[in-house]
Amino acid sequence: MILLQLFWEFFKTGLFAIGGGLATLPFLSDMADATGWFTHAQLADMVAVSESTPGPIGVNMATYVGFTTAGIPGAIIATLGLIAPSIIVILVIAKFLQSFRQNRFVNSTFICLRPASVALIAVSGLTVAFSTFLDVSQPSLPWFQWVDWKAVVLAAILLVLTRWIKQTKKLHPIVWILASGLVGIGFGFAGV
Amino acid sequence: MLFYCKLFLIFAKIGVMTFGGGYAMLPILQRELVDNRQWATEEELTDYFAIGQCTPGVIAVNTATFIGHKKKGVLGGIVATLGVVFPSLVIISILAGLILNFADVPAVQNAFAGIRVCVCVLIFNAVCKLWKGAIKNILTLCIFLVILAVAMFLDLSPILFILAAGILGVTLEALHKMPKGGAKSQ
Known part of the structure; x- marks a missing residue:
């Protein structure tokens, strides 16, 4: 059951994370809150490991979360979930490549999507920074x-x-x- | 069958050689696919990257799907994509297993506490780099600031923000209110 849930969570991430690199980070941060599968501190460790090992960061992060949540089957299912929307979308687009690139609606949409993606990554970064630089467990201290x-x-x-x-x-x-x-x-x- | 194996292995090789993904893999793709094999031209590669930037998902995966599809249709696309993610699956599973087992060792905890600081700096640098390509006029600056403010204080799914930004783009284009110049797609 958790495998099915993993696949679905990563399918959504793969479908909505735009722009590569750390674009999956806000989705994983949201996943940590929603499912409790891992903590924000663990997520920061995953970023470090994903950046220091071969392979695309997004894929590394998915494998890591999947493994932490449900072992090797989890790693495989999470990764497949992440790449499934890419495969579907690209196979569709490959049929009419040029007209897609030159479509003015596609163009305008992505002009608006890029700053949205950057803002979401910035918020995830601030969340990690908050837990790294501040310790508010003892509010009575100055x-x-x-x-x-x-x-x-x-x-x-x-x-x-x-x-x-x-x-x-x-x-x-x-x-x-x-x-x-x-x-x-x-x-x-x-x-x- | 033999060709599918070759497709898988070549993309697995590309996966192993890519650190960080995104633009970091462009030189490797050029060497493996354009220079060594003539599976794609420079221009096609640039196109795939531009489309990878403005379609959902991981850019490396999108590029692999494109080239696999070009060589061998739908099955080729799937085989190439599985090839590019295969090394990640193996390497990360091993590392994650090790890290989970040693998570209680004080040295490991101290090391990761230090590494977390570094991750904050790396994310900050990534945002600065992305900023240049994404925030080019008042409209895009407003989108950035509004989403930053709202996402900081409300615990909403990032999907909502992505959908809202997409709908805004389509609406502005339909009304011919999209600012001219500046932010062009690649």
């Missing part, structure tokens, strides 16, 4: 103790290295993910 300052410092350094330093900003994300993992161990980021 506000500056809610903030995880170690995490803020690491984020600031990464931001500078990935956006403004010419020599380092072209490096593959896997470099930053591994380095952050080591910093996390070195400075005891989880506090354990």
Whole structure:
């Protein structure tokens, strides 16, 4: 039964996630809330693993969620659910390729869909950031103790290295993910 | 039969060599499909990518379906697509299994706490990159801001926002109110 539900959830994700890359993230975030199959912290780990391993991010994320939820059958079913709408839509479009690209309604629709997709990814990013940088489990503490300052410092350094330093900003994300993992161990980021 | 095997293996190879998907796989597709095999031309590849950007789903998967379909019809499309996702299935299943088993080790917890910070930065960078291609005039800026504000405070399914944005696009085009210039599709 959970396999059927997995297929359906990922079919919807595959059908509505537009633009590739992290476009599936808002849908998975919503899935975490709706089903309780995984937490937002686990979702952030999945992004890291999906970015550091071969294969398209969306497919990696689907496999990961499927595996976490229902083992290997779950991984297979979630991935098939994600790609099923693509296969159907592309096989239909392949028949009238050029007229699809030049259709003004298709064009206008996607002009409006792209900012929508970016906004949804931004909201998912903020959700992850909220749980990473803030700890509101003890609201009686003064506000500056809610903030995880170690995490803020690491984020600031990464931001500078990935956006403004010419020599380092072209490096593959896997470099930053591994380095952050080591910093996390070195400075005891989880506090354990 | 032999050709289907070949199709599957070549796309599995492309899947293994792609880190991150999307535009990262374009050079690999060019080498494997245009230079080495002449299965597609540069122009076709660019077209597939542009369509992959504005159709649902993962771009790598969409491109695989297109080329498989071109070579061997519907079954070819399906075989190529299964090929491109096969490496992900194997690699991620192994890794996810390992991570679930070692989730209680303190070093693993600390490492992922650090990695989560990095993920926030990576998502921020991805949004900045996408911003350039998506937000090009007042209309698209408004769509971005409205959805950002509403999705932050209301717990609605992302499907609703995608549908609403799509309906807005069709409506504006029907009324000839779509802003000219700027945001063109690829």
